[in-house]
Amino acid sequence: MFSLVPTCKGRHACKSFPSLRVCYQFFSSATNSLPSVSDGFGTEKKRTHFGLLFQSCTKLHHSKCLHAFLVVSGKAQDIIFSSRLVNRYAYLGDVSFSRRTFDSMPRKDVYTWNSMVSAYVRSGRFREAVDCFSDFLLTPGLRPDFYTFPPVLKACGNLNVGKKIHCWLIKLGLEWDVFVAASLIHMYSRFGFISVAHKLFDEMPFRDMGCWNAMISGFCQNGNAADALDVLIEMRSEGVKMDPVTVASLLTACAQSDDSLSGMLIHLYVIKHGLEFDLFVCNALINMYAKFGCLGHAHRVFYEMQVRDLVSWNSIITANEQNDEPMTALGFFNRMQLSRVKPDWLTLVSLASIIAQLNDAEMSRSVHGFILRRDWFKEDVVIGNAVVDMYAKLGAIDSARTVFEGLPVKDVVSWNTLITGYTQNGLASEANEVYCMMQECKGIIPNQGSWVSILPAYTHLGALQQGMRIHGRVIKNCLYLDVFVGTCLIDMYGKCGRLDDAFSLFYQVPRMSSVTWNAMISCLGVHGHGGKAVKLFKDMIDEGVKPDHVTFVSLMAACSHSGLVNEGELYFHMMQKEYGIKPGLKHYGCMVDLLGRAGHLDKAYSFIKTMPVQPDASVWGALLGACRIHGNAELGKIASERLFEVDSENVGYYVLLSNIYATTGKWEGVDKVRSMARNRRLRKTPGWSSIQINNKVDVFYTGNQTHPLCEQIYQKLRELTEKMKSLGYVPDFSFVLQDVEDDEKEHILMSHSERLAIAFGIISTPPKTPIRIFKNLRVCGDCHNVTKLISVITEREIIVRDSNRFHHFKDGTCSCGDYW
DNA sequence: TTAGGGTTAG
Structure with a gap:
């Protein structure tokens, strides 16, 4: 709202100074506000009136009107007026107008240059601020003063520039100006040179609030809450009270160090000293409570705020997003738009994560488009990474890849996000490919996040050697105590068959x-x-x-x-009663599996019927699997009917059902299932098995005939089949869904990927060497039988890890006791 | 007339 300062009184001013009257009218019309002329221009000096007018420009078009007026009245060239315009445009967030005004000035003084530099800093354009400062230094006859340096120190992009400026300040004798000193402390802290900052702080002859805050925030931002607290104690012993700036810094430190007690004590201080209406304090409180997981407290702070800015909205949206409340977060986003607060790129970072949590593919495109229209991928690498992550989590890994390729800047997190995306979408080989590309990329050094991204891919592939190589790098980088990397390594060793190594690592990492x-x-x-x-x-x-x-x-x-x-039943109840954990679909699936495998099929079925949530495919799948083990075609039919209602695409279930019918002699059923699968045009997930020999991983797909040793592999398999048959082996065709002759079925079974890998292992390693195989799907019943027989014939241990568990074949038996 | 220290991020 436009207002003239009420202290200026008297109706004569307009007559005595007509230009101001014109200006005033200009303004009144621009702002649709016509306060009484008698409130205007009293006996104050001409410039003061203009100063007030500049201050009155609270919207960009006010400034433009005033600017136009200055041009019309021939005062635009006046160094004082145009300098103030430079300032005002920057204050109103339009630095390009500041620059245009600045460039149009025929003469510039120190004030003008200072205004231009600070205009750039205010709008976050630090590089241009430094360039402007350099131009200033080249201007003959002008020298920077103590107003120039604080913004320049804020803008300097590296420590060397900062140190150079510090030297000048010493030479100019400006080092101990409180504004300058606070900026120096802040600058050194920002570059991690906290001890230099602290030394400077200790040597200061006089400190104001800004210096105390610079030191406290310096420690906080370097993750050193204890030292920040020491400075705080010193400050308070000198009788200086915390102001909103101190509080906001400390709250952030509490959030980072997970110190909820101190955080709440500071909140009490805030209430006691009436700081609860400060915008920055409230924003910091929302952020802190969100980090502690206290969403209710965060909401309360937000609702009690009298003024909210973009950061407040972003904070409350992020608070909900990070505490698994995506719907509430989206609600806040909508309310923010109703409040006419425009989102920025940080809002969109949260929104991308919300969309991923809500699994809303349609909205993901809108978010992507919104960012593209505003060209925000250039704003910060963080937003690009958020979009890559969003697509990857939605399973749209190709879109994730496309966004990744198009990012103007990629950092190590961008690479890690894409690798994780591939791993989580079951594309371990692609994850490895991207990891290799990352290593060849200049300026990108893999970090903890990279190991955490790639190790699960190696676990999935069973690539023990590659996993061990990462372990070596981790030890070299002294990261082996990191809980995340440690856990990934435990998982990798355990799932690659090295249970002992997994255990010894388990006792080394923090638990x-x-x-x-x-x-x-x-x-x-x-x-x-x-x-x-x-x-x-x-x-x-x-x-x-x-x-x-x-x-x-x-x-x-x-x-x-x-x-x-x-035991399984006991833990299912313990989870709910003692730990208050509500069972999810995975828990129900485990229970059905537990009861079903053990032969309690009716109990498992009754259990499903009493479930308070709708059973999903994994639950019915567990029952169907149990029906196969125990040859119950009747219940198998019921389970499969329910199963095809929730997931009719997974061909594995058709195979299971056909197998149940076959083992119970119901050949009509087998035919029926086959035609169902055919009519639905289902394609089986390509099965593959891998084996690692001499640091090289060979992957075999079912029916693969492209391997260089293909001939020898099939020859070996034929040889083994003959021997197996003499031991009583009869191929179980119920595992073949294709409607072909028996000869063909036998060939299909023989070319299952695990058999190709085993045969390759036999011909490529010395006799009696154990063979380790990884299979992406579950081992079929026929292959399970065959592997047992091969372990007898070849006198080898054969370890097969399938998508479910380990099978350790030795002397014709399997460690799972056919309980798989 | 111009300046410092504070809140949100993958």
């Missing part, structure tokens, strides 16, 4: 977090050591680590694999 325990319990489970998994769970409780929903999934799966039905 405060449940994730490490979950990984180890899960590894024990897939190896069929249910009892050890239960023991480890008890150790976990004894060490005071709180189990989470993942712990119970791993634990119940381990019980299921080992037939520990009572």
Whole structure:
């Protein structure tokens, strides 16, 4: 709202100074506000009136009107007026107008240059600010003063420039000006030279609030909350009270160091000293409570705020987004738009994550388009990474790749995001490819995030050697104690068959977090050591680590694999009663699997019927799998009917059902399932198996005939089949869904990927060497039988890890006891 | 008339 300062009184001013009257009228019409002329221009000096007019320009078009007036009245060349315009345009957020005004000035003084430099800094255009400062230095007859340096120090992009400026300041004797000194402290802290900043701070002859705050925030931003607290104590001992700036810095430090007690004490201080209406303080409080997971407190602060800015909205949106409340977050986003607050690129970073959580593919395109229209990929690499992450999480990995390729700048996080995207979408080879590309990329150094991205891909591929190479790099970088990398390594060793190595690593890494325990319990489970998994769970409780929903999934799966039905049921109830964890679909799936595998098929079916949530494919799939093990075609039919209602695309279930009919002699059923699969034009997920020999991984697809040793492999398989038949092997054609002759079916079974890999292992390694195979799907029943026989014929141990668990074949038996 | 220290990020 336009207003003239009420202290200027008297109706004579307009007559005595007509130009001001014109200007005033100009303004009144521009702002649709016509305050009484008698309120205007009293006996103040001409320039003061103009000063007030400049201050009155609270919107960009006010400034433009005033500018036009100055041009019309021939005062635009006046160095004082145009300098103030430079300032005002920058204050109103339009630095290009500042620059145009600046360039049009025939003569410039120190004030003009200072205004232009600070205009750039105010709008975050630091490089242009430094360039402008350099031009200033080249201007003959003008020297920067103590107003020039604080913005320049804020803008300088590297420590060397900062040090150079510090030297000048010493020479000019401006070092101890409080504004300058605070800027120096801030600059050194920003570059991580906190000790230099602290030394400067200690030597200061006089400190004002800005200097104390610069030092405290310096420590806070370097993650050193304890030292920040020491400075705070010193400050308060000198009788200086915390102001909103101090509080906002400290709240951020509390959030970062997860110190909820101090955070709440500061909140009390805020209320006691009436700082709860400060915008920055409130924004920092929302952020802090969100980090503590106290969404209710964050909401309360937000609702009680009297003034909210873009940061407030972004903070409350992010608070909900990061606390798994995407719908609420989206609600705040909509309300923000209704409040006419325009989103910035940071809002869109949160929005991308919200869309991924909501799994809304349509909205993901809108978000992408919104960013493209505003050209915000240039704003910061963070927003590009957020979009790559969004697409990857939605399963649109090709879109993620396209966005990644088009990013103007890529940092290590961009690469990590894409690698994680491939890994999480089950594309481990592509993840490895991207990881290799990243290593060849100049200026990108893999970090912890990179190991955490790539290790699960190696686990998936069973690429132990590559995984071990990463382990070597981790040790070299002294990162082996990092809980995330440590957990990934445990998982990798465990799932690549090195359970002992996984265990020894488990005792080396910090075990405060449940994730490490979950990984180890899960590894024990897939190896069929249910009892050890239960023991480890008890150790976990004894060490005071709180189990989470993942712990119970791993634990119940381990019980299921080992037939520990009572224990599994016990933990399902314990999870709810003692830990208040509401069972999810995965827990229900585990329970059905547990009961079904053990032969309690009716109990499993009743259990499904009492579920409070709609069963998904994994739950019905578990029942169908159990029906196959126990040859129950009747229940299998019911399970498959439900299954095809929720997931009619997964060909694996058709194979299972056909197998149930075949083993129970219901050949009509087999035909029916085959025609169903054919009519729905289902294509089987390509099965592949990999084997690593001499650091080289060979991948075999079912029916693969392109391998250089293809001839020898099939020859070996024919040879083995003959020997197996003499031991009583009869091929089980129920695992072949194709409607072909028996000869063809036998050939299809023989060219299953795991058999090709095993045969390749036999011909490529010395006799009696153990063979380790990885398969992306579950091993079929016929291959399971065949592998048992091959282990007898060749006197080899054969270890097969399929998508479900480990099978350790030795002397004609399997560690899973056919309980898979 | 011009300047410092504060809040949100993948």
